[in-house]
Amino acid sequence: MEKFTTHTGVGVPLRRSNVDTDQIIPAVYLKRVTRTGFEDALFAAWRGDSSFVLNQEAYSAGSVLVAGPDFGTGSSREHAVWALKDYGFRVVLSSRFADIFRGNSGKQGLVAGVVSPEDIEILWKILETKPGTEVTVDLEARTATADDVTVPFQIDDYTRWRLMEGLDDIGLTLQEADKITAFEETRASWRPKTLPARHLPAVEIEAARPV
Amino acid sequence: MAGTLAEKVWEAHLVRRGEDGSPDLLYIDLHLVHEVTSPQAFEGLRLAGRQVRRPDLTIATEDHNTPTLDIDRPIADLTSRTQIDTLRANAKEFGVRLHSLGDADQGIVHQVGPQLGLTMPGLTVVCGDSHTSTHGAFGALAFGIGTSEVEHVLATQTLPLAPFKTMAITVNGALPAGATSKDIILAIIAKIGTGGGQGYVLEYRGEAIRALSMEARMTICNMSIEAGARAGMIAPDETTFEYLKGRPHAPEGADWDEAVEYWKTLRSDDDAQYDAEVVLEAADLEPFVTWGTNPGQGLPLSASVPVPADIADEGERETAAKALEYMGLTAGTPLRDIKVDTVFIGSCTNGRIEDLRSVAKVVKGKEKASDVRVLVVPSSARVRLQAEAEGLDVIFKEFGAEWRNAGCSMCLGMNPDQLAPGERSASTSNRNFEGRQGKGGRTHLVSPLVAAATAIRGTLSSVSDLDLPFDIDITTFDGTPLDGVGASPLGESVVVDLPIPVAGQPALR
Numbered sequence: 001m002e003k004f005t006t007h008t009g010v011g012v013p014l015r016r017s018n019v020d021t022d023q024i025i026p027a028v029y030l031k032r033v034t035r036t037g038f039e040d041a042l043f044a045a046w047r048g049d050s051s052f053v054l055n056q057e058a059y060s061a062g063s064v065l066v067a068g069p070d071f072g073t074g075s076s077r078e079h080a081v082w083a084l085k086d087y088g089f090r091v092v093l094s095s096r097f098a099d100i101f102r103g104n105s106g107k108q109g110l111v112a113g114v115v116s117p118e119d120i121e122i123l124w125k126i127l128e129t130k131p132g133t134e135v136t137v138d139l140e141a142r143t144a145t146a147d148d149v150t151v152p153f154q155i156d157d158y159t160r161w162r163l164m165e166g167l168d169d170i171g172l173t174l175q176e177a178d179k180i181t182a183f184e185e186t187r188a189s190w191r192p193k194t195l196p197a198r199h200l201p202a203v204e205i206e207a208a209r210p211v
Numbered sequence: 212m213a214g215t216l217a218e219k220v221w222e223a224h225l226v227r228r229g230e231d232g233s234p235d236l237l238y239i240d241l242h243l244v245h246e247v248t249s250p251q252a253f254e255g256l257r258l259a260g261r262q263v264r265r266p267d268l269t270i271a272t273e274d275h276n277t278p279t280l281d282i283d284r285p286i287a288d289l290t291s292r293t294q295i296d297t298l299r300a301n302a303k304e305f306g307v308r309l310h311s312l313g314d315a316d317q318g319i320v321h322q323v324g325p326q327l328g329l330t331m332p333g334l335t336v337v338c339g340d341s342h343t344s345t346h347g348a349f350g351a352l353a354f355g356i357g358t359s360e361v362e363h364v365l366a367t368q369t370l371p372l373a374p375f376k377t378m379a380i381t382v383n384g385a386l387p388a389g390a391t392s393k394d395i396i397l398a399i400i401a402k403i404g405t406g407g408g409q410g411y412v413l414e415y416r417g418e419a420i421r422a423l424s425m426e427a428r429m430t431i432c433n434m435s436i437e438a439g440a441r442a443g444m445i446a447p448d449e450t451t452f453e454y455l456k457g458r459p460h461a462p463e464g465a466d467w468d469e470a471v472e473y474w475k476t477l478r479s480d481d482d483a484q485y486d487a488e489v490v491l492e493a494a495d496l497e498p499f500v501t502w503g504t505n506p507g508q509g510l511p512l513s514a515s516v517p518v519p520a521d522i523a524d525e526g527e528r529e530t531a532a533k534a535l536e537y538m539g540l541t542a543g544t545p546l547r548d549i550k551v552d553t554v555f556i557g558s559c560t561n562g563r564i565e566d567l568r569s570v571a572k573v574v575k576g577k578e579k580a581s582d583v584r585v586l587v588v589p590s591s592a593r594v595r596l597q598a599e600a601e602g603l604d605v606i607f608k609e610f611g612a613e614w615r616n617a618g619c620s621m622c623l624g625m626n627p628d629q630l631a632p633g634e635r636s637a638s639t640s641n642r643n644f645e646g647r648q649g650k651g652g653r654t655h656l657v658s659p660l661v662a663a664a665t666a667i668r669g670t671l672s673s674v675s676d677l678d679l680p681f682d683i684d685i686t687t688f689d690g691t692p693l694d695g696v697g698a699s700p701l702g703e704s705v706v707v708d709l710p711i712p713v714a715g716q717p718a719l720r
Contacts, residue, residue, distance in 0.1 A: 033251070033297045035254035078359070170259070170367060173367045176226065179226050180226055183226045183238050184238075188469065190469055190473075192241060192268075193460075194308050194460075202315055203315045205314075205592050205595070208281075208613075
């Protein structure tokens with residue numbers, strides 16, 4: 001996972017509350033075998049509407065989403081976070097997140113910052129008045145700055161530490177690679193290995209046919 | 212310190228003990244991979260620029276999506292084909308051993324591990340599949356994991372895991388004729404419920420369990436997950452060692468001796484403390500069937516469809532009423548009167564050679580009920596070859612059954628083997644959830660013997676309903692490795708003992 005300290009990018013005002021994960025990415029997109037390439041699936045139902053915020057040129061390259069309360073409710077699909085990241089978002093700010101979505105975000109390196117409803121309103125006004133305004137998110141200071149306004153956001157210490165260190169769960173475990181290697185050295189020789197492959201002679205398998 | 216079997220295996224795999232409530236880090240001995248839950252895990256590795264840490268502890272096979280007919284032709288379903296193609300590409304890129312469709316070692320992932328001798332006592336075994344609990348039959352700690360965890364194991368060969376509780380399930384006495392290990396586990400799930408095992412590792416013990424063959428033990432451990440348990444285990448013994456000896460990946464020479472010496476210590480200490488205990492008397496068991504839409508909704512075959520109004524608990528009453536509606540059953544109907552359209556014999560629960568042999572013994576020389584479709588799907592290509600070498604395929608075909616290629620097949624209907632809406636099956640598989648075997652399909656979980664008898668009569672039946680030609684012992688075997696495939700020394704061709712090895716019984720062929 002990439003380390004996150006500060007990020008500056010176009011802010012996108014999403015004036016909606018209760019944006020659930022089905023709206024973030026509909027179920028039909030879950031059949032894919034990849035973990036990337038979900039950008040076309042993001043907010044799929046709204047993307048056909050020319051007035052939708054991401055369809056406006058000034059916002060289309062956005063990377064900081066400023067959303068209404070209760071963002072990411074509903075299904076636990078990790079695909080919702082993948083879709084936001086694939087589109088290019090690095091940060092979502094809202095006054096309230098669904099727990100599972102917030103957890104998934106932390107695993108995947110998307111900053112989910114909790115901002116007071118009043119401050120969300122201030123950010124929305126700036127971003128709507130001057131489309132294309134960039135927002136600077138400072139994870140260390142836990143602040144978001146747009147124009148001359150700086151607002152604080154909350155994120156738990158553990159997630160913040162992991163994001164700043166660029167550590168996913170696997171990254172954390174790999175910090176203990178020495179211990180894993182040491183354990184492997186004690187592994188008894190009778191314990192199985194799949195390679196080199198040992199098996200009985202190859203035999204031709206005849207395909208069954210419909211009867 | 213006294214410990215249970217599960218605790219001993221856990222302790223032997225601690226890379227780091229968790230502190231302040233953080234999870235333990237456990238080493239994983241064997242990682243089994245299949246096409247459905249692995250694509251995003253491999254993609255995750257690729258995106259992070261990571262490798263598979265131990266390709267030599269990883270093995271993949273194709274099972275969930277594979278067709279059981281025409282396996283030499285391109286897979287018709289595009290989504291299925293994509294998943295298979297993706298696994299093949301990933302295996303190649305990351306150097307993971309793969310047994311593809313058409314390979315003699317292709318098959319259901321939970322058959323492939325044991326048959327190659329990779330599954331053995333005292334291991335930690337994981338797979339992105341809930342029925343990984345099957346491998347616990349060898350005294351391994353084996354459990355299913357999610358896609359993120361699959362990626363974690365691929366990258367680190369470890370998993371951070373929170374501690375579990377232990378439950379002893381003791382089955383005393385001996386099974387009556389016509390009852391099998393499937394009936395034991397269906398009875399256990401009916402007793403403790405589909406959530407009864409939540410948070411526990413179950414350890415099956417007692418005289419009735421000791422008397423079971425390895426394959427029968429696998430059936431029991433396989434369905435631990437249907438009781439909500441994390442894993443199921445059986446302490447290894449001579450039966451386990453006999454099954455393993457001579458299999459391709461089984462230890463040899465001094466390694467074998469060292470392994471057996473260690474394996475013999477893998478039993479719960481006499482004064483070990485369990486968090487919960489359940490006791491069953493095998494003599495009370497008879498063939499069990501499910502009537503509802505979860506594996507806990509099961510009853511002895513001699514019973515009748517339950518009357519929801521008689522159920523005291525309100526939640527259970529409503530669940531039962533809903534299940535009966537979905538299943539198209541009338542309360543009070545004797546279970547033996549339920550007519551089925553399809554009999555499915557297969558799956559990681561009951562698709563092994565011993566299961567096929569017991570079915571063949573019952574149906575030999577008979578004809579199936581005319582309006583019942585009978586599908587026999589071996590759990591692996593080797594099992595299919597073995598069955599064909601023994602002539603079982605001929606018995607099945609003469610009976611009127613369809614003899615297929617190996618795979619998960621109708622257990623979950625990810626391939627074309629599905630029930631039509633409203634169609635009713637007697638199935639040797641593990642889940643009777645709504646729509647599991649096909650949209651609107653109705654599933655009754657049964658043992659292979661009940662499946663065979665049902666295929667003959669057309670209604671849910673046990674072998675006691677049949678007029679068998681002579682007094683054959685259907686469920687007792689003489690303890691020699693039943694799967695002759697593994698018994699022959701490495702590098703030699705397969706020697707199959709005919710007739711079917713049954714202690715002191717007349718040969719069938």
